[in-house]
Amino acid sequence: MSTRVFRGSVGSLDALSLEDVKEFQENVTPKSDEVPAVQPHLFVQFRHPDEPVTWQTIPNEMKIVIVKFLDYRSRQSLRRVSRSDKLLVDTTKFHVTSFVIKATVLPNFIFICSLPKNFVFRSYSTQELPCRFIKAVKIPNLKIERLEIDQGAIVDLTELLKQTKQRITIRTELFHLQGSPTYPVGILVVNFLEFLDVKDVLIDGHCPPIIFELMIVLDQWKKSRSITFNHFNDLPINPFLHVNILRLSLEKISIEDARKVIKVFVNKEILKAGTISFYIKTREPIEFWKFLDHTDYELSQKLATHGALPSVQVFIMPNSDSLVFPVMTKEKLFCGCACKMDDNLVENFKETLGL
Structure with a gap:
């Protein structure tokens, strides 16, 4: 036919x-x-x-599919055609793979918007960038996968977000605050987080205790699915235990805190392997023999890379019928994740934790 x-x-x-x-x-x-x-x-x-x-004769379901493929300018043009088209555009998700704002040696910022099919690359001055960013995040039904911003741009962006007449909520799967290991996380980072609807938080730099205390009381922190601190910090472990995925670089971890991490993660409710895990690096060596009762020698050999064999203990997850939680420690590394107890356990463990 x-x-x-x-x-x-x-x-x-x-x-x-x-x-x-x-x-x-x-x-x-x-x-x-x-x-x-x-x-x-x-x-x-x-x-x-x-x-x-004609556009008017196309079924509404097909219009939604078409609008999803339009760029920003085309969506804005269609939005001005009629009231029904404005409603259609505003209720159709605008999917963005990532927004990246990077500082340069000049007083400029590089703004990169990655879309599923292409990307937009622009260079803006310090004065232009905040307005351009606000215009971008005000797109109705905007959904961002990754929002990556240099700490140097946070100040101006946060100040302008505070000045908008209607409060803006930026929906993103992951927020990455980029910075150097010694660059301190400032108070405006906490203020910027308040404008986010975010699932995964990734922080670079040194986080002072006073800033950390302000950060952990935010709803954004409490509702996060995963939290990552890339650089070494001296932080308490309790504020992190609500997440399903934890990535930390700590100066040290005490025996009590290590036992607490294992107990909390092993007892989390889970239906799918790989969705619960922790990965903690430390500056000081970990006294693993004080919190692991025994070592699974066979798994230890399979997970060995170079140097001394790691210590591995497999814990039964009481809130799951088919999953176990292997915990591995080696020198300055302490990690574990939920896995199926099958022939692919070692491969899945390595893949989930990036070993």
């Missing part, structure tokens, strides 16, 4: 041959054992082959 364009609640077909009509009737006619007691009427509307297809 030839290609058809369906329209309306029942459908619309292009001009058909007699054979096509017969085939169509055979396909839509139920078998004798499937015929209901009261058969509904079947209406088929035929469209003349020369009749043009």
